[in-house]
Amino acid sequence: MATYEFVFDGLGLRDWCDSGGTGDAPMSMADLLAQSGGGTKDTSLWDLPFPSLDALNDSCEKIIQSRDLTKGVEQGFLAIKDALRFVLDPMTQPLSWVLEFALATFEWTPWWIMFPILIMVVYLASKSIRIAVFVTACLAFLAGIDHYEFAMQTLAIIFVCAFLCVLFGVPIGIAMSRNDTLQRMTIPILDMLQTLPPFVYLIPLIFLFSVTEPKLYGIAIILYAIVPVIRLTDLGIRLVDQDVIEAADSFGMTDRQKLFGVQIPLALPNIMAGVNQTIMMSLAMVVIASLVSAPGLGVLVLRGIRNLELGVGLISGLGIVLLAIILDRVTKAALDRVNAAQKH
């Protein structure tokens, strides 16, 4: 005797419920237990189940079960999969090429060329000898324990993904800052991207793209890491001193002159903070992305987890920490330089 039968009886829907009810829907574990337990139970008010899909299904077989919902979502996705793939596959193909090219370049370049280039980039961005020395030491340590190749693969992926995040994120942020409607529409999407557990991203992507293609993890990383740069660009431009904007207007600046001459330069500290966060989040995701064949230090971490190789996992984890510190210090030093140039 199911709890909510009286509802359907009361509404006169009993015939509808029983008509065509095949009764051979797959039995749930709860049903089995109820049967084996003797079937008739006293249901007190205390045990009143919430009128959920499953509870209603007990009373009327016409009501779908919750597992039909997840099944429906799955079938819905599979139904549009081919169409989606037809559009997305060629659109995202360049991402695969760029990632493959970056990985190949980083692997092909011998260390004695790579080191000076990286250190020079670090110095140009941070203008700090101290940080350049620190980065050199970290790279030498990673190379010294034979993790150089993995570290370079990780770096290559991060460079490509972070660059693409900035390339798309900054214009999106600018558009949001100029249009309140767009901002209202975009913020829930950003919230979702930021809070969705990273593993969940991978599931639909695996269905859409082949696991052997780099763009699969490229898209996952970009979706996850693009959020802060969009948010902080939008925020940064909105926070630009209204007095200065008014002055720009009063001198007859065009929108373009105002954007490139005033708003972006003044929002730069915030945009840079967004870039820093984006790089950090790409690094977090690149480890998870090793589940879908992203090369790099994440592969070693994954090996450590799969085979319970404690040492491998810890050492490669440390390598990721070092990379994170390098990227963070360098971008922060660059950010500080921007801040110093325009404090009020």
Place this chain on the structure above:
Amino acid sequence: MDDTVKISIRNLYKVFGPQPQAALEHVMAGMSKTELLEKHHHVIGLRDINVDMHDGRITVIMGLSGSGKSTLIRHFNRLIEPTAGQVKVDDEDVLGYGEEDLRNLRRSMMSMVFQRFALLPHRTVIENAATSLKVRGVGKSDYLAEAQKWLDRVGLAGYDNRYPHQLSGGMQQRVGIARALTSNSPIMLMDEAFSALDPLIRTDMQDLLLELQTELHKTIVFITHDLDEALKIADHLVILKDGFIVQQGEPQYILLNPNDPYIEDFVSDINRARVLRVRSIMIPLEGGAVPPEAHGEVSCNDTLESVIARSGGDTSHAYVVVGDDGPVGTLDMTRLIKALVPRVASEAGARKY
């Protein structure tokens, strides 16, 4: 100085709120500010403003905070759009301008100086000063030379490559003035330009402005809440209260003939000896003979303070007042002393605030 009207404001209304046009009808019908706010949730910014600003003069718009003075000045270059009314510059209707014309107006006709300087923090002083020329697309060497010239003129020679945050407030506002001057526009709008500066520096800046004005003869619209400042620099004084004009005219005249308790309150606080000039209180000769008992001659533009100093405090003295072409009037010390006492403050306890 001639009497050409440079900026002319006619029947200007500004109502803030979601449906200003509908609320405007109530304002036109005479609804008060509080009533409109309570019944229709709209705020009156400006109500029936009529002002003519003459070419080459300094017009000061004065009022307390919330009186609508900053709103009014932003109508001249349409940083704020009016709800109703007319704004004419050189007899051209500014409100009819399209985007392009408006931009040209802002670029070449009017420049603005702001209370909080509003300099670009990421640009050097000289680049800030050159803003208007850069906006117009003038070549780098030309705009740097022009900006340099004006920076030198406002006393900032040698600071070209500093950043604004490295300068004091007074120096930053000098950059602001140089930026406005570099545009070579005939009209300068100054929105409480000196209010954020401390009193000594403020006096310096007022002197700088007056000195520049004797040379450049720009049409200046100056906003302030400080009556002393207004009286010091104004050729024409407009007093605003709650969005409408209480009184406007020659500052000396307003000082001696305030037509509203609000203005009487204002003027009772100032140092009249320093502000009033001999010409405002003298008895004109009107063809009569120069009295023989005079103790000497004073200029019609002398302040009363200087006359008192000259008399050594002796109230029996009398002077002949001379203008550009000989004697124009007489002034005895008794009359002078009377003029020092405001009409209202002499009645004990008349001050409300």
